[in-house]
Every structure is written in structure tokens, then in C-alpha cells.
Amino acid sequence: MSPSAQRVLVVDDEPQIVRGLKVILRDAGYEVEAAETKEEALNRVSARTPDAMVLDLVLPDGSGVEVCKQVRGWSSLPIVVLSAVGDEREKVRALDAGADDYVTKPFGPEELLARLRAVLRRRGEEDGDAQVVVGELEIDLAGRTVRRDGLEIHLTPIEFDLLRVLANHRGKLVTHRQLLHEVWGPGYESETHYLRVHFAHMRAKLEPEPSQPRYLITEPGVGYRLREQS
């Protein structure tokens, strides 16, 4: 293990899952630690904060949501939660409590690794790039312009702001709440219908095929994501 390897804390009480995750994460170059309970997870994070945490929502001594809340009290450590179909409400609570992204069980290794990469990169590039390129889209954040296949596309200021927030977090889930807060400001966090209308317009302008979006991905009931690679 190289000394610069990033450390990931896996919190799950299912030994078989932890075994599998250890193999997958080590193979991808991470250093892996594991905790089985909420208590143990919080102890490990406070003793020596890892670079990222993969957190199961159901733990023997409580919910992963509480771990998110407590960790967010003192650390911006990236957190990816593991959720299951039927846990949607718990998942949303975890995201509201500060989790950065989620994968739905059962998940493939590529999916988990992509999410981890996105949340870790976000951390490394706190101020964002001036220019973000995704497939045929070139987003110039400083100049506030977007091009597709080299042709400039006109977006309204609000549409550009939405795109900017997604581009700053590319590949990563951005929740409805977060988007509304960053673009409209405090007090608008539950006006999700604003997003429906604006995203429909943005897709009509940015997507080659608006009915089958390649860039602006909906995470049903949770938020949106700008695809990393197409």
C-alpha cells in the first residue's frame, strides 16, 4: 500500500459485505478500514478521520442517519450511504443530514467506485474549475457560457446557475434541497416544482435527445446529477 493511498472507512455489520467491499476497494487502490456499529464508526472517525466513508443505513445500534448528523458536526468527510429499495425515506434523511451520495443495494463495484471517485474529487477541487467538459458539452464557469459541439447555447441566468451547481459537483448527486438553496437561496428548499420546469427547459436546450437525457440525470425523488462521462 503506498503511503499516499486514500483511506476509506466501511461501516456495515454484515461481514460478507465488508469482506467483498475490502477486496474491491483495495483493488482500486484505497486503504480500507471497517467498523460494525455506529459507536465504532464515530470512534474511528474522531480518532483518525478517513478520506471517505461508505456507510450502511441500518446498523445494530442505530441508524446511519445519526452517524451522518454527528460526523457533520465537526467534519466535511465525504460520505456515500448504502441504501435498499424501500429505504427511500431513510436515504433522503441521510442526504439531508449531510451524506454526499448513495448507491442502492445490490450495487456493482463500478458504480460504488464511480461515486467514491466523485465525492473524493469534489473534496480535492473545492473551488471548482473554470472549465468543465462533459461529452460534447463545454461549460465555461467563469465566462458563463455553454457550448455543445462547439455551438454556443443560450441559457437563462437561473438555468446557468443550476448547471453551474451540477458542474461543480459533476458525477455527484445534488439534492433538490441543495440546488434550490444554492440557486434561489434560503426559504425555497421545498419548491421542487421550480426544478421540474427548469430542467425540462434545460434538457430541451442541452440534450441531443431531451426525452432520453445523457447529461442531466434525474435521481427520482432525491435530486439530479451531471453525468461524468457519456
Added chain:
Amino acid sequence: MPANGEEIQVRRRRIAVTAAEVLGTVALATGAVAVLDQEAPITGLGVIYMLAVLLMAIRRGEIAALATAVLSVLSLNFFFIEPVHRLTISESENVVALVVLLIAAVVIGRLAATARERASEAEQRARLASARERDATILAEAASSVLAGGDLERQLDAIAAGLEASSDSALRVELSAAPPQQPGEVVVPLASRRQPGWLCAVAGSGWSREDLERLAEPLGRLIDVAHEGERVSSRAAEAEATRRADVAKTALLHAISHDLRSPLTAITTAAGGLRAERLSDRDRDEMLSVIDDESDRLARLVDDLLDVSRIQATAVNPQLDWCDLGDAVASSAASVRARLGDHPIEFDLPAGLPLVQADAAQLERVFSNLLENALRYSPPGEAVRVSGGTGGGKVIVRVTDRGKGIPPSRQAEVFEPFMRGRDGHQGSGLGLAICRGFVEANGGAIRLQSTPELGTSFAVSFPVARQPAAAG
């Protein structure tokens, strides 16, 4: 009591009138005898008094006839028989005539009075018979309302309506705890053990309290019968629901044991294969992809079972939010493509469909299931079509395949859990049951249209809600 006072007055007046008639009649007869006194022997003229007795017997009955007879005999004696103006009789022949007159008067009076009573009895019987007939009509109407069945509310309404119709709007029932207070109405309680109620006769309709009481009892019983019927049928419905739930549970258990076992067997076999000593890279990849695929199948089955159990326990609890149906279909299509490969899907959804209030994650499950289903039953290369629009206060999305179609006889059952197409396609058999459960829990409806050999179309519709204020 005022009623009794009135009755006494009426009787007094009748007695007075009768007395006056008796006196008048006797006076008339006396006058007639006086006129005819010269023409005939006085004992023969007694017959005129007989007429007076007969008249009073017919008009006023036995007692009036008797009084008339006595008065007649006295008048005859006093005015016409020697010695005149005295009540003594000198000739014994006259005594016989007077006695005969008295006896004849009594007998005639008796006969006439009997005839009169018979007539009045007959008249009363006829009145009673017609009242009974009227009651019977009313009760038959009410009974047929109860026999017609339906829910309790409807039966009671039918009883009330039937009562009004069959009584020419003279009667009505009022199903309330307190008696109605319409001025002038006659009101009696219905004899129902399950429901307080009142039978009322409109003022001036001629229905007496006794008439109403005669009806109130059987009407009350009929209302009880209607209640009883409702209780029995709701019990039967419960029993039927329990039976169907049992059948569904058995089917579920059966399917779980079968459907879970086959992917598990495939996985354990593949895992065993991986331990083989001489294993080519190709074989190894083969085994791994079996494990991957079968695990996916298991995972989806478990998700489906979870959804079905939530639906059956009516614990769907959608988290309503504004949703764009086009967006929901698009993300469903993406996840189905990721799973089943790049099957052509044709989108023909107008932009700007009205937003609907629904649970986004559940909508995604609905359209994923519909699309997956459509892809499974489509001939390879034939596009599945997604279309939609608004109309009739609804926003509709249709998912159409060009498969073999579903025969009409099976169209009702495709939404039941564990109903699979018979073409050996692999699915949990739960997809459409989940679709219907989620769509209905979110306030929408799902319909299917199918033409054999041409394909099947599933239409998901939601009422168009008042749209939220436009974005700032």
C-alpha cells in the same frame, strides 16, 4: 283529555237530535191520525204510528224506535181513545190494539235496527279491507326495496321513496333519533330495533294514528331486515377477502420458494464451478456472469416482493411531490436499458405535460416495470413506443408494445400477482401488480388495451392538478 270532552259533546248533541226527531215524528203521526180520524176506525189508524216507529228504527236504531213506540201508544191513548185526554182506557178492545201496536213497534224497531247495524258493519268491513289493501301495497313496495338488496343506504332510501310513491305522498319516514316536528303531522315511532325512525302522515291526509301504528310495526321490521342483510353481506365480503388473501399468500409462498430457488441454485452451481481445477478463462468468465446475472434476478425479485407486500398491506405511503411524467419515463428507460440492453424505445411525449403530484421513486418503478414488460414481449428489433398527452382532465402516458397481445379472457388477470405471460419469459410475475398498486396509491389509474397479434398498450393516467405557481 280534550278528545274525550269533544266526544261527550258530540254524543250529547246526537241524543238531543234523536230526541227531537222522535218527538217530531210522533207529533207528525199524531197530526196525520187527527186528520184521518173521521175516515177510519181509530184502532186501524194505529198503523200510521207503525210508520213512525219504522222510520225511527231505520234512522236512529232500536232505542229510538222503542221510545217512538211508547210515545206513539201514549199519544194514541191520550188524544184519540175514549176517554180522550186521559190515559185511562175504557174499552178492552182498545187495550188489545195498543198492546199489539206496542209489540209490533218493538219487533219492527228491532228488525230495522239489526238491518242498520249489519249495513254499518259491512261498510266498516269494506273500509278496513280497503285500508288493508292500501297497507299491503305500501308494505309490498317496502319489502321489494329490501329484497332488491344493495347497500343499506340504498335500501333505506328505496323504502322511503317507495313509501311516498305508494301513499301518494301522504306518508314519509324520517330516520332520526328525535321525532320530526312538522305542524299538524301525525307521527308514530317505527318499531325498528336497529334504527330510530318515525312514520309521519302529512297534515290533512286522513291517516289516523291507528292506521299509522298498523304500518309502523312491519315497516320497522323491514328496516331491521335490511340492517341484518347488510351485516350478513359485509361478513360474507370479509370472509371472501380473507379467502382471497389466503390464496394470494399461498401463491406468494409457492412462487417465492420456486423463484428464489432457481437463481440460488444457479449461483451455487457457478460458485462450485469456479473451484474446478482446470478452468479456462472463458469458463471462469461464464461462471462469473452467471453469478452476476442470477444475483441481479434475485435482487429484483426481492425488491418486487417487498413492493407487493407493501401494496397488499396498503402501506405504500407515497411521498407526494410535483413530478414530471416525461422525466420519470426517461429515468425509467435509462435504468431498464442498463439492465436489458439497448432495445429501441420510441419517445413521442409532448413537451410541457402538466406536473402531477406523485411519489417520484414509485413512478420510476411503475414505468420501469411497464417498459421492461413491453421489451420482454416485443419481437426483437420492434420499438416499444412511449406516447402521451392530456385530455378529459387527465394527463396520460402510454407504453405500447408490438407483441402478440393479451387475449380478452386474460386481460383482467394480468394485474394480479404471479400472472405471467405464457411465453416462458422470465419475470417475477409481479411487475404489473406493482404498477397497479403504486399508480392507484398515487391517485392515478392504469388501463390496458390489447389487440391480439398487434400488441398491447398500458395507459397510466393522473388527474391534472392545479399547477403550482411558476418558478421565480
